[in-house]
Amino acid sequence: MNYTLHQLQIFLKITQLKSITKASEELHLTQPAVSIQLKKFQDQFPIPLTEVTGRKLYITDFGKEIAKAAERIINEVYAINYKTMAFQGEITGLLKIAVVSTGKYVMPYFLAEFMKRNEGVELAMEVTNKARVVRSLELNEVDFALVSVLPKKLKINTVPLMPNSLFLVGSEKLEFAKNATRKKIFENLPLIYREQGSATRNAMERFITKNKLSIRKKIELMSNEAVKQAVVSGLGFSIMPLIGIKNELKNEDLHITPIKGLPIHTTWNLVWLKSKKLSPAAAAYLEFVKTNKKDLITKSFDWVKHYDKERMLVKK
Template sequence: MHLTLRQLNIFQAVATHSSYTRAAEELHLTQPAVSMQIKQLEDNIGLALFEQLGKSLFLTEAGEELLGYCERISQQLRDAEDVFDSMKTLSTGKLNITVASTANYFAARLLASFSQQHPDIKLSLKVTNRENLLKDLKSNGCDLAIMGKPPEELELNATVFMENPLVVVAPVNHPLCQETNIPLSRIAREPMVVREQGSGTRFSIERFFHNHGLSLIVAAEMSASEAIKQAVSAGLSLGIVSSHTIELELEANRLKVLDVENMPIIRHWYLVHRKEKKLSPIAIAFRDYLLRVAPDL
């Protein structure tokens, strides 16, 4: 059965007025055009929808059934229109954001603040490693992503919104905590707890040491910044992490940032989406909000 909204609208007008003529006037059509559409509709369904008794037009049993469906369809279309209007005014909608695990330390606060301004928006925050974040971008699994340096092999729109300094941290009783302007060559002699191979942070650290003619001594690899902080705090060795991840540890005097020459290593945070992706109004609103508040982060 192949019905069109145009045919249903014409049928509903004829049923409402019990007249082809008045329906044609309402719809600004000719009476023959209305009659033809009703005939096509009846042929499609295989049942008569109207019966003419004298000068009066009545709905058949099939016509009564179809009118009920038309009314429900019309209501659903009005509901859809209301939803779309609400989305345009940012009073409803969904926003899916995937962030690199290190970015979670500020991303959750960002979303909470944004949600307070748009309480009816449904927010989804996925925290994952770089590999899975790239999978989300490739599969259109998120509206926006927050990550370190985006890969060149994907066609992405990427906007820098904040610096991401990498610092050397030590347990508070480490001898180097008492020194200032520590040579990088001295730090290179210390074993380090760092992120796993393949992470953007690990790549930046290794490139930084290589550019200074030094090698990185890896004591242990961790898949999350939280694990690095705990290992360093427990005295395993020094570590290199994003300064955004250690606010609580510094306040609690569990870690110390070492004063190392040529550091911190400056990376950047990017807000990313696929180039061909058409952002929803709520995604655009979040992007604008992030760029506006980023200087205060």
């Protein structure tokens, strides 16, 4: 046997994704390069590791056993690297963060510099809806979570990061009368919702209920990106976080519709369980956020002020 650590990493990724194409994308390699390494790895075993039926890749039982062994070997190598860096005084370990889907427009900017400074830290970031994020926090599966609405039933510590503002947005492809009231806008135009469990959806529903608005047609989509593209296409309007539509506003693909009672203001918070024993990597990250958050906000999110302070004719 003469396989390499690189081949083990490629094979493990293929077994996880069950696709050479997806594995090549995630590993930032070309598809031919991944295929060649898989063949070289396979050539060292008399039993097939994978098989292709139609266009679908399957992992054989033997391949699954080899994948388990590969994962153990890779984890041991990581452990050696961590120990080496720890003895050199560097921060090492795995930092696990759960982020609500819209938070993907926020969290990377609070991570990039920290990860550059601490090469021994690895990051696992799950992006999902609020319900799943809170569940991950509750089960102690993550170090931190990023949320715009604090979970009420958990005992948590919080660090407020920055404001989160939600506006009614649409495209020029879907028009309404210039003198239309708030009531008429919501009655006559399709409104696009996020899925159940989304904090954005909850905020939208509270606004509609509080103002006793009637909805003509409701469309439900499963991600913020899907909602954004649907609004750009003219499929409907939606109440969306400003943080996720910067480029679309700049390019005039989307426009803010001034409405009384909007924007809705919440706050992005980094939260963690009070009972959580933070790892050295997590503790270092928390200190980094507390020390640098003002500079990070000024550097990456100063543009938000333009829209939050903008004075527009508000529809009654």
